[in-house]
Amino acid sequence: MPDRPIRVVVTVGSTRAGRFAPIVASWFVKRASARPDLVVDVVDLAETRLPDALTGFGSLPPEAVTALLPRLAAADAFVVVTPEYNHSYPAPIKTLIDWFFAEWQAKPVGFVSYGGHSGGLRAVEHLRQVFAEVHAVGIRDTVSFHGARDQFDADGVPVDTEGATRVAEVMLDQLTWWALALREAKEETPLHHRLNRRPAPGPAPLRRAGRLRRPARVQPSLSATLALARAWPASLGSDRGAGRGNTAAVPDPCGRRPRWCNRRHEHRSRRTPPTSVSGCGHGARPTPTR
Numbered sequence: 001m002p003d004r005p006i007r008v009v010v011t012v013g014s015t016r017a018g019r020f021a022p023i024v025a026s027w028f029v030k031r032a033s034a035r036p037d038l039v040v041d042v043v044d045l046a047e048t049r050l051p052d053a054l055t056g057f058g059s060l061p062p063e064a065v066t067a068l069l070p071r072l073a074a075a076d077a078f079v080v081v082t083p084e085y086n087h088s089y090p091a092p093i094k095t096l097i098d099w100f101f102a103e104w105q106a107k108p109v110g111f112v113s114y115g116g117h118s119g120g121l122r123a124v125e126h127l128r129q130v131f132a133e134v135h136a137v138g139i140r141d142t143v144s145f146h147g148a149r150d151q152f153d154a155d156g157v158p159v160d161t162e163g164a165t166r167v168a169e170v171m172l173d174q175l176t177w178w179a180l181a182l183r184e185a186k187e188e189t190p191l192h193h194r195l196n197r198r199p200a201p202g203p204a205p206l207r208r209a210g211r212l213r214r215p216a217r218v219q220p221s222l223s224a225t226l227a228l229a230r231a232w233p234a235s236l237g238s239d240r241g242a243g244r245g246n247t248a249a250v251p252d253p254c255g256r257r258p259r260w261c262n263r264r265h266e267h268r269s270r271r272t273p274p275t276s277v278s279g280c281g282h283g284a285r286p287t288p289t290r
């Protein structure tokens with residue numbers, strides 16, 4: 001038993017009217033809550049209703065996002081309950097992942113999937129790729145229900161209760177192992193130094209070719225961005241309307257050089273001309289306006 005319980009956020013990923021999700025999620029939450037080593041917090045995306053349009057870099061996030069932030073930040077581990085839609089997972093789950101970053105870092109993510117013939121496993125495989133990008137750790141064993149509607153009785157209990165429970169316990173055992181290991185590791189070594197470190201310089205020819213010169217991306221937590229945005233003096237303006245002749249209004253909260261920048265805020269290089277697109281070069285390249 002851990003000295004303090006592991007906080008698990010269970011996310012219900014379907015927001016569809018008439019969804020089957022609550023049946024699967026309720027059963028799983030009941031199982032997880034029965035374990036003395038876990039404290040479970042359920043985040044139902046049908047209730048949180050995060051906006052699907054992200055805000056501008058450095059802008060204050062909407063209330064739905066700031067309200068959810070402390071719950072995700074406090075989590076030691078996550079479980080995503082996902083159906084399969086067109087060989088992948090539902091869009092609201094991607095929106096949830098994209099709103100946050102540091103809140104996922106170095107935490108394990110387990111999956112409970114359901115769907116038609118595939119049991120939602122293709123949704124899970126896609127989620128693994130996305131969670132890897134935010135430094136989260138996908139748990140190997142998945143709880144999966146094929147032809148889900150036939151797998152639960154009228155009381156919301158799996159027809160094969162014993163089998164489903166066994167698989168859920170295996171996944172939760174793996175999840176708790178990773179949650180504890182990563183919690184201890186984070187207490188020992190701050191994340192910043194390990195996950196956002198620049199790669200060691202390679203051999204000279206590679207360095208000359210510029211292939212190893214790009215630093216690892218440094219991305220502040222949403223809470224840090226929030227604090228910066230709140231502290232930003234109103235007199236300096238916001239990033240709205242940034243463009244030609246308005247570049248001074250764009251905050252550069254971390255003070256890093258532009259090529260070290262991250263996607264949560266804007267940078268302006270003194271050497272480059274103002275651009276028509278406020279951005280830092282990730283994704284579409286800004287177009288010079290003169």
Ligand SMILES: Cc1cc2nc3c(=O)[nH]c(=O)nc-3n(C[C@H](O)[C@H](O)[C@H](O)COP(=O)(O)O)c2cc1C
Pocket residue numbers: 014015016018019020021022083084085086087088114115116117118119120148
């Ligand atoms: C838009 C849409 C696409 C779907 N695509 C798939 C699919 O590719 N593979 C599959 O096995 N089931 C697919 N299904 C079936 C769902 O996985 C199944 O109906 C599941 O119960 C939906 O979960 P929900 O009711 O909680 O939203 C799809 C369902 C919908 C609504």
